[in-house]
Amino acid sequence: MVAIVACFVAWAAYKLGFSKGWVKGYERGEQAGFAAGREDGMKAGLKAGIREHMISTLAEIPEAPGIHAELHQQARDEILTQLNTKPAAKPSPPPxxxxxxxxxxxxxxxxxxxxxxxxxxxxxx
CATH class of the missing domain: 1.20.5 (Single alpha-helices involved in coiled-coils or other helix-helix interfaces)
Structure with missing residues (x-):
């Protein structure tokens, strides 16, 4: 009889601990996910802001004296294409x-x- 009661108490403690551990693990994972998401969002926003700033200041650059307008436009187009193109993904090795x-x-x-x-x-x- 004592063994049955001991088994029941052990099972109840296990279930209670399992449930509590599950909830705590979920909360910690959620907090870590929000922190990582916030950091990733800030990095992406900063990159987009820098890119937008570079494009807007590039569009407002007056022509430098002594440089032909055609050369100035060619340099502006080249910089814009460099800013707008994404780097090529590295090909994965064949299996x-x-x-x-x-x-x-x-x-x-x-x-x-x-x-x-x-x-x-x-x-x-």
Whole structure:
């Protein structure tokens, strides 16, 4: 009878602790997510603000004396294209293909389980 009561108390404590841990973990994760989101938003806003400032000041630049209008416009267009183009993404390397690699990916986990079972049989025979 004492064992049943002890098991019930242990189960109740486990469930209470699990629920409390779940709630605390969710709250901490939410706080961390908001902090990271706020930082990412501030960085993105700062980048956009700098870019917008550069474009607006570039549009308002008067022609420098001694530079032809055509050359000035060409430099302005070049800077605008550099500001507006996104850097090219690096191509990902092709996946490794090989017979042994494919066999290991398919059956490697089962092989490790089999070797572990054989080790247990060897140790406890």
């Amino acid at each position: 490794k293909t090989g017979f042994l690699l494919m066999i290991w990916q398919e059956f490697g986990g089962w092989l490790l389980l089999l070797l572990f079972a054989l080790l247990l049989v060897y140790l406890f025979r």
